[in-house]
Amino acid sequence: MKTLSDYPTFLRPLFVAVATSMDRPQVHPGILRAISSELPGFAPGQVVTIQHVTGEESGRRKGYYEVNLVGPEGALRWHFSAGEIQGLAQEALGDATATRMRE
Numbered sequence: 105m106k107t108l109s110d111y112p113t114f115l116r117p118l119f120v121a122v123a124t125s126m127d128r129p130q131v132h133p134g135i136l137r138a139i140s141s142e143l144p145g146f147a148p149g150q151v152v153t154i155q156h157v158t159g160e161e162s163g164r165r166k167g168y169y170e171v172n173l174v175g176p177e178g179a180l181r182w183h184f185s186a187g188e189i190q191g192l193a194q195e196a197l198g199d200a201t202a203t204r205m206r207e
Contacts, residue, residue: 105188108195115182118152118171119196122189131169131190150175 108116118139122131125138133156146152151174158167169189173180184192 119193123193123197131186
């Protein structure tokens with residue numbers, strides 16, 4: 105499984121937001137309502153969105169989470185399984201907590 109170091113650092117605030125929005129031990133589509141589209145850590149003019157795409161919608165056996173980053177310089181998109189985004193969220197939250205403790 106990939107780790108935070110495999111993704112751009114500007115995505116960390118998104119993963120922290122996912123972790124802090126979790127109201128159950130596992131990621132589920134309902135947490136997306138709690139995540140703001142204007143997350144800290146992104147450059148002016150950039151908009152990040154996260155959505156759940158069901159397996160039925162995607163033609164896959166299972167659904168996935170799609171993260172889109174759109175800005176003046178272009179657009180980027182990532183797909184994550186529930187397990188992947190949950191692992192990255194927990195890792196990012198641990199990193200953010202450790203950083204705050206050092207400060």
